[in-house]
Amino acid sequence: MVGRERLILLTGASGYVGGRLLQLLEQRGERVRCLARRPEYLRERVRPNTEVVEGDVLDPASRTAALTGVDTAYYLVHSMGTAGSFEDEDRQAAQHFGAAARAAGVRRIIYLGGLGDEQADLSPHLRSRHEVGRLLRAAGVPVIEFRASIVLGSGSLSFEMIRALTERLPVMIAPRWVSTPAQPIAIQDLLAYLASALDHPVVGSKVYEIGGRSRVSYGDLMHEYARQRRLRRLILPVPLLTPRLSSLWLGLVTPLYARVGRKLIESMRHPTVVRDDAALRDFAIRPLNHRDAIAAALRNEDQALMHSRWSDALSAGGSSALADAGPAGNGFVDSRSAETPVPPAQAFAPIRRIGGASGWYYGDGLWRFRGLLDLLVGGVGIRRGRRDPEVLRVGDAVDCWRVTAFEPDRRLLLRAEMNLPGRAWLEFVVEPSAHGSTIRQTAIFDPVGLLGRAYWYLVAVLHHRIFSGMLRNIVRAGQVKRAGMVAAGRGRAVRRISRKQAPPRQAALA
Helix, strand or coil: CCHHHCEEEEECCCCHHHHHHHHHHHHCCCEEEEEECCHHHHHHHCCCCCEEEECCCCCHHHHHHHHCCCCEEEECCCCCCCCCCHHHHHHHHHHHHHHHHHHHCCCEEEEEEECCCCCCCCCHHHHHHHHHHHHHHHCCCCEEEEEECCEECCCCHHHHHHHHHHHHCCEEEECHHHHCCECCEEHHHHHHHHHHHHHCCCCCCEEEEECCCCCECHHHHHHHHHHHCCCCCEEEECCCCCHHHHHHHHHHHCHHHHHHHHHHHCCCCCCECCCCCHHHHHCCCCCCCHHHHHHHHHHHHHHHHHCCCHHHHCCCCCCCHHHHCCEECCEEEEEEEEEECCCHHHHHHHHHCCCHHHCCCCCHHHHHHHHHHHHHCCCCCCCCCCCCCCCCCCCCEECCEEEEEEECCCEEEEEECCCCCEEEEEEEEEEEECCEEEEEEEEEEEECHHHHHHHHHHCHHHHHHHHHHHHHHHHHHHHHHHHHHHHHHHHHHHHHHHHHHCCCHHHHHC
């Protein structure tokens, strides 16, 4: 059974690996059904032919309904983010899911677990990952279990941890786990394994250990990340810093990952390397080394931004520069929105004309001064203007920016080409609302090292003034056109009324 004939159930589609796998399966033309706790969130991200059903692997009714008619089920869920006992929840979920899959006649379960020597005294996280695989196999449905180490990809938890530590700490007091050997795998290679398992000819259940070409440590990965980002970093090993203390320290340095990161870091004392190379023999996949995986992760950030909207998860407030400009992962985001009574096409018109002769709707003198400074340090400045005053297309230069995404009457994404201690984007999105349109304006800055972070904070107040003024005047520019149209319409109406009510010429002379 292949292609559109079979039905695939994907659990964990709203997660990092599951979300990437969903896109790959849709591109291959597979029939996919996603089981999601919050289907309203996922429905906006899937193709029309992909089915999204509400449910939970711990809920019997929704679990049974989701598995009905399914050929292959991907089990990509875990409970590490829970405030309670994630081991108990993972155990119950695996037992019940396996039994329901057997009852529904599912042909195969594909499960993603973690590397680690089962004979060792494993951490709760790795112990639970292995236990889930055993429980799924015990249910009677054939299971292909992939055990992976660190996943390297833009947005993955491990990669973002490496990024945050390397970017924020010029000198790092390193705990013992930074020297533990691992075999990181690029996200594209992991997805290739997961997708290939659909048609893999193995009979019964099989455990595959998968990894990249390199056996390296977290310290090696941080040095390589720093090299590719042109950062100077010093790592000082401190053997007395236990996993427990280092997990608390991690929560201070990277608070975004505090809950899951602390559970994950307890596993870092265990080597996670491939000891059985069966995956290389049974699959036609030749994974990348860690250098190429990191380079791909950094390169793909721009592409991910083009196809996703960071501002969807941001506050719409604009009252405080520092509040708007809080870090998002490693970057900084200034996001604000405004309502306007005009339709989206009219609200977007000033955005379409931005730059060049139209200017930037606020502080054009400041923009010119910034362009002059950029020219003095060898940058492009702001004198390039636009190719066309009305029409935009991807790749166009707009003063010191480059158009990287454009959706007529809806979205414009610009990437800065001026000299900066980091990378910057400016995005405008217009959506219809109950009373007209909502315009969301988002500035994103990805700093390089401490200099980049210092630059953002030094200009935060100025950014607040410029970006708030820009959005305010864009709204006004759209409304001015509407007011002119209304006034013109009223003038025509007055003239029609005057002609209708005026007395005949002869009577007037009398």
